Amino acid sequence: MLHLRMIVPPDRTEAVTGLIGSTVGTTHVVVLPGAALDPAGDVVMCDVAREAGDELLHGLRALKLDQDGSIAVENIDLSMSERADAAEEDAPGEGADAVLWEQLATATHEESTLSFTYLAFMLLATMIAACGVVLDNAILIVGAMAVGPEFGPLAGVCTAIVKRAPRLAVRSLLALLVGFLAAILATTLFSLLMDRMGLFSVEMLDGERPQTSFIWQPDPFSFVVAVLAGAAGTLSLTSSKAGALVGVAISVTTVPAAANAAVALGYGEVGQTLGSVQQLLLNLLGIILSGTLTLLVQKWLWRTQRGKLKRRLRRG
Template sequence: MLHLRAVCPPEATAQALDVLRAHAGTAHLIAHRGVAVEPPGDLVEADIAREAADEIVDALCGLGLDHTGGITLEALDTALSDAADRAEGAAPGEGADVVLRRGDLLRRASAALGVGFPLAMVVKLGGALLVRATGVFGEEAFQLERNHDVDFVFSVGVPSLVVAMLAGAAGMLAMSSAKSAALVGQWSRCLQSAGQLLVNLLGIVAAAAIVLTLRRNGQRSRVGTRPLSRG
């Protein structure tokens, strides 16, 4: 669930309340009249299902609240009520740990991979050629057949997949937990290095998908078995 706060000019408050009442993904709707100081107006609060966030925010922006007032969203760690359970169950689609639409997220991730990795490889190659031209580390540093410390860069195998899956799991846990963390020559080697990159990417994506699925199933099971008071 997400907690929504909308600062509304008095003339738009009734419409904002109608939008929230009409959406099945809304719970715990509250209106504070005349409490907003700057910009002046009313404050409307509600808890909304993540699946409903896009539609609700779009509707409120359609009332101009992003210009005449303000809209904020924050994640709720815990929401214990029948109303919240009904809102999550009735909201269309599936929840995610971000409000962004999946299609938009996929496009951005693809662009980051398609542009970021090749750019990083080009920069790295340029640095290597510059270092070799200046002879800072000597010619021996570029003789790969004698330097086995860098074999992991182009040797594709099970350890590569294991490392990639661990990186993907760590990255997805960091994202889904809302915590930041630090995550940790010879032209014939280029194709082998590209294979290593492909294995790493596949492992990261697979591990991230597995972690996200397990976390989502765990959250759903906890919500479904939560005892509520009968009073």
């Protein structure tokens, strides 16, 4: 269940409560006339089943409540109410499968912002991966994948395509481009410094690396894994039962490929540099394709569910 708290201009309170009442899956409606001070207005609260939340939020935005008032949404961890149980039964589909598109747009907007923190994580993750590449240490590669923040902008690109949001697409692509270029440049300098200190060597890079040689040698399985990881990551982002994206982060070789490209570039190893860049682009393409398709399928499924519900209500 979701809890909505709204500040409503008094002349729209009736329209808002009417919308809540007509939305299947809502309950526990509370109206506090004149309770809001900034902005001034009435406070309206209600609970809604997650699977009906997107439809209600869309209707509230159509009433321009996000412009002239306020809409706050919270997840309810525990609700002991027969009315809430009935509301969830009435709402179409399962709450775990529901996509709150407004929440998704907000989350991807934040995660795809080119910030100091984002760049810091990109640089640190790529440097950790560089150590893993040279030492042929799979544990360091896994750690770098978990630290890397690149899935946020990738999800932003997928969301922008589905929602036709060019600004989000530009923001996300800029974060990806600048992030990876800065990470490769910084890691190249880092690898040269490590070489001067005697910790890295070209022999270590060119030697037998059974644990990490796959990073710069892309094959069809690279694209297959990227596609699967992109779908899993998108589901993890949209599902109410999803946890952290660590499981997805260790499934793809974006940051490690950038790290291998940086180290190879520092030593003038053209073959490994080109192979790593190819691996990087292949994974990025696979994630974006599968992530976008996953969102499109989810959007189609929920349109189908709403259509069935509306037809059922008309017959009733």
